[in-house]
Amino acid sequence: MVNEMEFEKPVFELKKKISELKEFTKDSDVDLSNEIEKLENRLQKLEQDIYENMKPWERVQVARHPNRPTTLDYIENLFSDFMEMHGDRTYGDDEAIVSGVGRFHGVPVTIIGHQRGKDTKENIRRNFGMPHPEGYRKALRLMKQADKFNRPIICFIDTKGAYPGKAAEERGQSEAIARNLVEMAGLTVPVICIVIGEGGSGGALALGVGNHIHMLENSTYSVISPEGAAAILWKDATQAKKAAESMKITAPDLKELGIVDEIIEEVKGGAHKDVKTQSEKIEAVLKQSLKELISMSKEELVQHRYDKFKAIGEYTVLNDRIGVKS
Numbered sequence: 001m002v003n004e005m006e007f008e009k010p011v012f013e014l015k016k017k018i019s020e021l022k023e024f025t026k027d028s029d030v031d032l033s034n035e036i037e038k039l040e041n042r043l044q045k046l047e048q049d050i051y052e053n054m055k056p057w058e059r060v061q062v063a064r065h066p067n068r069p070t071t072l073d074y075i076e077n078l079f080s081d082f083m084e085m086h087g088d089r090t091y092g093d094d095e096a097i098v099s100g101v102g103r104f105h106g107v108p109v110t111i112i113g114h115q116r117g118k119d120t121k122e123n124i125r126r127n128f129g130m131p132h133p134e135g136y137r138k139a140l141r142l143m144k145q146a147d148k149f150n151r152p153i154i155c156f157i158d159t160k161g162a163y164p165g166k167a168a169e170e171r172g173q174s175e176a177i178a179r180n181l182v183e184m185a186g187l188t189v190p191v192i193c194i195v196i197g198e199g200g201s202g203g204a205l206a207l208g209v210g211n212h213i214h215m216l217e218n219s220t221y222s223v224i225s226p227e228g229a230a231a232i233l234w235k236d237a238t239q240a241k242k243a244a245e246s247m248k249i250t251a252p253d254l255k256e257l258g259i260v261d262e263i264i265e266e267v268k269g270g271a272h273k274d275v276k277t278q279s280e281k282i283e284a285v286l287k288q289s290l291k292e293l294i295s296m297s298k299e300e301l302v303q304h305r306y307d308k309f310k311a312i313g314e315y316t317v318l319n320d321r322i323g324v325k326s
Contacts, residue, residue: 062218071113077279094135110146113156133176162203184209190293222249
């Protein structure tokens with residue numbers, strides 16, 4: 001299989017064997033039903049062992065799967081009356097970020113998300129899901145519009161990171177990301193963020209300042225890619241698997257650290273196996289989040305967001321004048 005991942009090979013090999021036996025029995029008088037049943041039971045146990053005990057590097061592979069559902073896939077399955085909006089009103093449009101308005105269970109919402117391609121042609125058009133500054137400014141324009149018209153904001157995070165090219169830096173990449181962080185912190189409407197694939201560095205965080213942050217079970221969220229961390233720590237990008245083990249970038253790790261609110265269960269083998277069922281799992285979490293956040297006042301929403309991020313990590317307050325810990 002073209003999209004078969006290394007750790008899944010035993011599963012696919014066993015499935016192939018079962019398929020061959022079933023095909024053989026069609027043109028034969030030999031009864032292999034007992035053997036097929038034994039292999040199917042073995043397959044069920046093997047899938048359970050592999051998919052319920054995935055290591056960090058295996059989750060990274062699933063998060064990067066070329067057929068993994070994108071923002072547009074979830075928009076199609078979760079929202080009605082979606083109308084995409086383009087451009088930052090300053091420079092141009094960035095197709096690495098999709099944004100627009102739609103309805104979720106009849107409630108008007110603003111939807112913003114990173115968008116990568118599923119083939120070479122689309123990836124080039126979408127810049128492999130790595131936004132330029134105009135992408136973040138487009139997102140901010142839609143956020144401010146949502147704030148004005150009292151629409152909840154739902155962000156889908158799925159990027160290796162912001163585009164690091166010369167042109168992006170010249171147009172203010174760092175400022176655009178920083179501006180989003182500041183502005184999102186003060187939004188007076190509910191903001192729900194869901195990491196659906198890779199959540200890489202500031203490029204992900206620029207859409208990640210929310211009241212609730214959820215993660216799909218096999219997504220990742222990190223300050224740097226495992227390859228980048230390995231290149232810095234050991235001067236060897238091939239040590240990415242080792243880096244992934246130590247970086248705490250998976251959903252279970254981040255839930256334990258208090259960075260994400262809820263882990264959204266994935267269908268067996270990853271979200272790419274069944275987009276519709278995966279959308280239903282996201283829908284249930286979104287519905288609960290909106291129900292909780294819509295009941296809050298504007299002031300409570302801002303304070304809730306502030307308290308959430310203040311509680312992440314450990315820090316010490318210093319008295320600037322005397323340099324004493326307090």
